[in-house]
Amino acid sequence: MGIITVDKSNHLFWLGRYTERVHTTLKYYLKTADMMIDSDPNYYAVLCEKIGISDVYGSSERFKKKYPFDETDPNSIISNLNRAYDNAIVMRDYIGTETMAYIQLAIDDIKNAEKSNSPIADIMLVIDHILAFWGCVNDIIDDEQIRNIIKLGKGIERLDLYLCLTIPDYYIKKEYKRMKNFLQKSKLRYDESILYTLDNMLSENELNYESIKNLVRNLILE
Amino acid sequence: MDDLIKNSETINRLLARYGVKFGIYKNGEFKEQLFPFDPIPRIIKKDEFSYLERGLRQRVNALNCFLSDIYGKKQIVRDGIIPEEFIFSAKGFLAPCDGVSPPKNIYSHISGIDLVQSKNDNWYILEDNLRVPSGASYPMIARELQRRSAPDVFTDNSVADNRNYAELLKEVMDNVNTGGINVILSPGRYNAAFFEHSYLAEKTGAVLTTGKDMVCENDNLYYIDYNGKKQRVGAVYRRISDEYLDPMTFYEESVIGIPHIFEAYKKGNTAIINAPGNGVADDKGIYYFVPKMIKYYLGEDAILMNAPTYLPYYEEDMKYVLSNFDNLVIKDVAEAGGYGVVFGRSLTSDKKSDFIEMLKSQPRRFIAQEIIDFYDLDILDENNVRVPRKADLRAFVLTGKTTKVWASGLTRFSRNPDSFIVNSSQGGGFKDTWVLSR
Numbered sequence: 010m011g012i013i014t015v016d017k018s019n020h021l022f023w024l025g026r027y028t029e030r031v032h033t034t035l036k037y038y039l040k041t042a043d044m045m046i047d048s049d050p051n052y053y054a055v056l057c058e059k060i061g062i063s064d065v066y067g068s069s070e071r072f073k074k075k076y077p078f079d080e081t082d083p084n085s086i087i088s089n090l091n092r093a094y095d096n097a098i099v100m101r102d103y104i105g106t107e108t109m110a111y112i113q114l115a116i117d118d119i120k121n122a123e124k125s126n127s128p129i130a131d132i133m134l135v136i137d138h139i140l141a142f143w144g145c146v147n148d149i150i151d152d153e154q155i156r157n158i159i160k161l162g163k164g165i166e167r168l169d170l171y172l173c174l175t176i177p178d179y180y181i182k183k184e185y186k187r188m189k190n191f192l193q194k195s196k197l198r199y200d201e202s203i204l205y206t207l208d209n210m211l212s213e214n215e216l217n218y219e220s221i222k223n224l225v226r227n228l229i230l231e
Numbered sequence: 232m233d234d235l236i237k238n239s240e241t242i243n244r245l246l247a248r249y250g251v252k253f254g255i256y257k258n259g260e261f262k263e264q265l266f267p268f269d270p271i272p273r274i275i276k277k278d279e280f281s282y283l284e285r286g287l288r289q290r291v292n293a294l295n296c297f298l299s300d301i302y303g304k305k306q307i308v309r310d311g312i313i314p315e316e317f318i319f320s321a322k323g324f325l326a327p328c329d330g331v332s333p334p335k336n337i338y339s340h341i342s343g344i345d346l347v348q349s350k351n352d353n354w355y356i357l358e359d360n361l362r363v364p365s366g367a368s369y370p371m372i373a374r375e376l377q378r379r380s381a382p383d384v385f386t387d388n389s390v391a392d393n394r395n396y397a398e399l400l401k402e403v404m405d406n407v408n409t410g411g412i413n414v415i416l417s418p419g420r421y422n423a424a425f426f427e428h429s430y431l432a433e434k435t436g437a438v439l440t441t442g443k444d445m446v447c448e449n450d451n452l453y454y455i456d457y458n459g460k461k462q463r464v465g466a467v468y469r470r471i472s473d474e475y476l477d478p479m480t481f482y483e484e485s486v487i488g489i490p491h492i493f494e495a496y497k498k499g500n501t502a503i504i505n506a507p508g509n510g511v512a513d514d515k516g517i518y519y520f521v522p523k524m525i526k527y528y529l530g531e532d533a534i535l536m537n538a539p540t541y542l543p544y545y546e547e548d549m550k551y552v553l554s555n556f557d558n559l560v561i562k563d564v565a566e567a568g569g570y571g572v573v574f575g576r577s578l579t580s581d582k583k584s585d586f587i588e589m590l591k592s593q594p595r596r597f598i599a600q601e602i603i604d605f606y607d608l609d610i611l612d613e614n615n616v617r618v619p620r621k622a623d624l625r626a627f628v629l630t631g632k633t634t635k636v637w638a639s640g641l642t643r644f645s646r647n648p649d650s651f652i653v654n655s656s657q658g659g660g661f662k663d664t665w666v667l668s669r
Contacts, residue, residue: 012412013457014444098250099420102432102439110248117247196457 011152017103018158018197020096022229024104025162027093028112032139033170034060035086035132038077042129045069060173077132078123087119090135104159105149111142157194164188165225172222181221185211198230232271234381239270239611245376251369253655254423261421267660268373269610271617273624273642280666283346283354283626284636286535289525291342291628294361294512296528298338301511302328312527313520316544320595321517322565323362323510325473327480331497331508334407338506341403341468342628346535347605355538355603357623358518361509363470366641367396367627368427370663371434374639377663391666393639397434399629404437404466406631407502411463412454413437414445418471418487428470437468447491452501466502467492473507481507515564515598516542539601543594552599553587559599560651561590572652574602602651608662610644621645623653624664640664 013021037056044052053072057064062084066072077086090112097104097112115138122131143163150156168184185207192199203224210221243265252263275283300307301318308315318324343364345357374393378385404413417428419441432439444455445464453461469476475485480493495501511517519540522533541548541559552559556575563571578586590597607619622644627637642662643653653659 012438012454012462014440014455015457016441016443018457095420098425098429099439101250101429102437106249106430106433109250113248113250 011103011155013154013158013196017100020100021103021155021158022162022197024093024096024100025159025164026166027089027096028139028142029163029166030089030170031086031093031115032136033167034089035077035135035139037174038086039129039133042073045073059175060170073129077119077128086135087116090116090119103150103152103155104146108142108145108149111138111145114138115142153194154196157191158197161188161191161195161197161229164191165229168225169222172218172225175218178216181216181218182211192228199228200230203228232384234384235270235272235377236611236615238377238380239268239615241380242270242373242376243268245380246373249372250426251372252426254421254425266369266655267646268369269644269660269662270377271609271611272663272665273608273622273640274665274667277667277669280638282534286354286533287344287626287628287636288634289529289531289534290344290356290359290521291339291630291634293521293525293528294342294359295336295338295630297524298361298506298509298512299332299336300528302331302338302508307524307527310527312523313517314544316595317514317516317520318511321511321514323473323508323512323514325481325508325510327493328506328508333496333506334409334499334502337407337630339509339512340407340504340506340630341400342505342630344626344628346624346626347538347603347622348624349603349605354535355605356518356521356535357538358515359513359521360625361505361513363472363505364625364627365424365427365470366625366643366661367400367637367639368430369661370639370641371396372430373661373663388665389668391638391668393637393664393666396627396637396639397431399631399635399637400431400468401435401437403629403631404435404468404502404504407504408465409499409501411452411465411501413466413468414454414464415439416442416445416467416469416471416489418475422470424470431468442487442489445489445492447489447495450491450495450498450500452489452492452495464501466504468504473510476503476507515562516544516595519598538603541599543590543597543599548599549591549594552590556583556587558602560602561586561597561599564596564598574651608642608644610646610660610662618648620648621651621653622662638666638668 041053041056050069053069054064066075075082079085080087082088094112094116097109101109115135118134118138119132122128125131146156146159164187168188171181171184207224210217246268247265251266253266254261254263307313308318339361341364343360346354347357348354371394415428415432415437417425417439429439438454446453446455452464454464455461471487474482476488477493478485478488479490496503519542522537525531525533541552543549543552559575561573561575608622609617610620612618622642625641627640629635642664643659645653645659
């Protein structure tokens with residue numbers, strides 16, 4: 010075990026990306042649902058625009074019901090969770106049955122939440138199991154490179170989403186630093202000139218979110 | 232035992248949690264299903280297992296001798312023990328394997344032998360699976376979970392630990408490894424048994440691959456890492472069938488095989504587990520001859536009996552089959568997985584006449600067997616009530632330095648009260664198999 014191939018590195022990387030996509034979008038879904046209670050009933054449209062998905066929902070109620078649970082919507086949280094599962098299941102021998110189980114449990118949570126009387130409260134269990142998954146990645150996977158490829162995927166995805174969501178620059182800089190650490194340890198190929206440019210841009214006081222986002226998206230080489 | 236029953240739902244939930252599923256295609260769409268687990272184990276006493284162990288080792292050793300002979304001198308045919316039509320017309324006989332000897336001359340490293348126990352306590356062999364038998368991982372993981380859910384049951388009963396299967400499998404791979412890493416070659420995520428492939432890779436430390444990362448060069452097989460560095464592959468536990476293994480030698484349209492792997496194998500540079508061409512020995516037509524093989528190669532009488540079988544190929548047997556049609560089960564030798572099985576008594580008169588015509592025109596295609604009234608085992612139905620159902624046992628026999636029988640097995644059962652078909656693809660479930668250690 011432990012021999013990383015192009016195919017396996019892809020699965021590990023995207024496992025990290027999709028789990029993080031579920032984690033961050035779910036957190037912002039919960040925040041959006043809260044905003045829609047008594048602040049801005051159409052706030053969901055802002056979230057859709059920021060994360061670059063089309064507003065196919067038409068109303069806040071439909072958004073609340075569809076965005077987390079609709080498996081036919083490729084942008085839904087469950088669709089991203091299924092993609093995380095698809096990448097995890099083919100890497101059982103690298104990440105371990107125990108680690109993989111937390112993705113399955115998160116899927117069970119989201120399906121149970123859909124059927125529950127309080128879906129928005131129950132969906133929080135998904136976050137618990139995603140965090141447990143990350144705990145397992147740290148605790149169970151012995152191979153440092155495997156761990157770091159997954160974390161690199163997580164780091165890139167988080168950075169991308171934070172840039173989309175225009176999170177304050179302090180957090181962007183913090184996540185960039187973490188991601189860079191995983192990048193070096195993952196031993197994946199990346200564009201050195203992009204990294205150099207990013208280093209410079211991230212050291213400025215005012216960040217150009219759009220340019221940084223585009224560079225981050227092109228950092229890892231196929 | 233009550234503790235096991237009480238925790239049945241927990242175990243099935245945990246099996247789902249760990250992704251213990253099998254894939255199935257329905258209307259062209261891939262679906263993953265849970266393999267229903269029944270908490271009441273099949274229990275085999277120590278003495279009974281010793282008897283089965285002797286019989287199974289004998290059978291698999293003879294089958295390995297047969298394969299070596301058939302792809303070598305073919306002495307058993309020359310000596311008139313098996314008619315040559317049964318060898319060369321068998322779908323599983325692969326001409327490219329003729330004259331090829333696998334590492335350490337082992338052909339069937341992992342043999343899945345299906346047995347049933349009749350109501351008079353006799354065990355009968357139903358079929359031999361010497362190509363890619365699957366199913367060991369299910370009782371392995373179920374045992375692990377049951378030990379957690381009802382530990383006292385295992386303290387109070389002396390049950391042989393079955394969690395050594397991965398260790399036995401690794402020994403088998405290491406024994407024939409020609410130098411390099413062990414890999415498990417899977418058709419991929421959408422194969423019915425993908426759970427098993429990935430679980431066994433995790434437990435044996437072999438690399439799981441779909442072949443995309445492998446290449447043959449100069450008759451050697453390599454696994455290519457992210458940086459393009461080649462690692463030699465010494466043993467391939469393949470979970471894809473013979474015809475898809477190498478598009479250069481077998482089915483040329485195969486996209487899941489590895490071009491030239493057969494050449495690497497032929498030159499003795501990598502082991503393939505199980506060896507290509509084993510299908511000739513687990514052909515339903517050849518099954519009839521296994522007791523004769525045991526006598527021929529080992530000079531012993533078969534310890535375990537075949538179900539009484541008739542070959543319509545022989546005139547006398549054809550007469551018997553036609554006059555006892557309603558009492559027999561007829562099997563198409565080319566089919567597997569519970570398909571191609573016809574119970575004579577279940578056919579309408581029209582269908583019966585059509586079938587008999589087919590039987591007469593293609594006698595080599597079918598075998599007929601007496602229906603064994605085998606033991607029902609209790610299972611829990613959907614209302615948690617114990618009900619009897621037909622069940623078989625797949626025993627796993629592993630051939631490395633020696634031939635060993637895994638002290639457990641996959642007990643499959645039919646959930647339909649009127650059915651003898653236990654295959655998971657046809658809705659069956661599974662049980663753990665306990666071998667008592669005292």
